[in-house]
Amino acid sequence: MRKIDIHEIIDVVKELCIDANYNIGGDIFCAFEEYSKKENSVIGKEVLEQLIDNSKIAKKKQMPICQDTGMAVVFLEIGQEVFIEGGDLNEAINEGVRRGYEEGYLRKSVVRDPFYRENTNDNTPAIIHYDIVKGNLIKITVAPKGFGSENMSRIYMLKPSDGIEGAKSAIIETIEASGANACPPMVVGVGIGGTFEKAAILAKKALLRPVGETSMIEYVKEMEEELLKKANGLGIGPQGLGGNTTVLGINVEVFPTHIAGLPVAINISCHVTRHSSKVI
C-alpha cells in the first residue's frame, strides 16, 4: 500500500488548472500550423494565424489562451494499491481548483444553481470522474471546458439498425449545426455504445486523446478519417467565416452496449481544447 498525502493532490490539481489554461497543447499548435498551410480561404488563413499568435502570447505572458477558462473537469485514475491520507479527496480536488483559478487569474464561471444563477466565485465545484485502476499511482487530468462549444454538444439514442451510417450522419449533423458558435476549428469527441451516461463520458474522454492520434480499432480509425474529411468539406471554416478547416480532429471511442441500443454522444470542443495531466 502506497500512501499519498492529500496536500500533494491539491497542489497538482492547482498546477494543472493553470498549465492547461496558459499553455496550448503541442498537438493543437501543430494542427494550427499544418492547417494554416492548407487553408483555402484568405480570412480562414488569417484566423488560423491569429490563433497561432494568440497561443504564443498566452504562453509568453502566462495568461489564459481564452477568457472562458471553463468548468474544471477532473479525471482521476487511482491505483487500487494507493492509500490517500490527510483529508477528503473530493474536497482536495475542489481546493486545488479554487487555488488554481484564484492564483492563476482564471475566470470564475460556475453558478451555484442552474436557475438561481449566483456565481460561486471560486469556480467550484469541479466535475470529477474517478476510475479505479491497477497499480500504486494516481493519474490526474484537468480538462477545463468552455461552454461556447459545450452548448453545441448532443446525444442521440439511435436504433441498432441505424448502424455506422446513422452514427456518422448524427456526428456530421451536430458539427454542421455548431457552425460558428463552437469556435471552429473544433475538436470533436465521440462516445458510441454503453448507456446514456457512458456514451457522454466516453465522448468527453475522447477529447483527451491528442489530435492526430487515431483509434487503434481499424474500422473506428477509418470512420474518424472519413468524418474528418466530410466535416472539413462543410465549408464552415475557422470561426465559421468560411474555409476548409472546420475540424482539427475527430476522436471516436466505442464500448459494448445493449441489444436494443446505439447511443451516440458528441462532445463538441473549441480550438483551444485543453487538458493537462500528471502522474503521482
Place this chain on the structure above:
Amino acid sequence: MDIKLTTPLTKEKVENLKSGDKVLITGVIYTLRDAGHKKMIEQINNGETLPIDMKDNIIYYVGPSPARPGQIIGSAGPTTSYRMDDYTPTLLDLGLKGMIGKGERNESVILSMKKNTSVYFAAVGGAAALISNTIKSCEIIAYEELGTESLKKLEVENFPVIVVIDCRGNNLYKTEREKYRT
C-alpha cells in the same frame, strides 16, 4: 484594407459597412453578456433609468478573465452571441448600433437590425490574449455584483473585428460557408 472606425457608431457609419469588411475600432465600447442583459431588460420593464444610454453605442459580448496586478484586463475574447438574441431587439430599439460577438443571430435580431440600421461584428473567438492587447482601459459602470458579467466601459484602440451581418441583412456566415462547401 482594414476600415478604421471611431466611436460613437452613427447611423451613417453603419450604412457604410458591409458584410465581410475588416474593421479596426477605436474609442469606447461596453461589455455585457448573459446575466447583464437579463438585468438590463428587467430595468427597462420596470421603467428604471439604464446605467448607459444605448444611442450610437457598441456592446461587446465578453466576460473577461481577471487582470493581474498592473494589467488593464485579463483575456477578453468574444462569447457566443445567440444567447443574447431574446434581449437584443429591445436594446436595438433604444438606439444600440453595434454588437460584437461570435456565431449566428436569429431572424428576429436580423429583422430588428435592418429596421434600426445596426451592425453585427465578430471578433476572433478564443483569440483572447491577442485581443486584450488592444484594450487601453477598463472601468466597471454597473452590475458589479455580477463579477465577470458586469457592465464595463472599455477604451479600445484598433480593436480587430469583421462585419458578419450588415444593416441590409447580408450574412457572411451564410455566404462564405456556401463558397467552401464541397
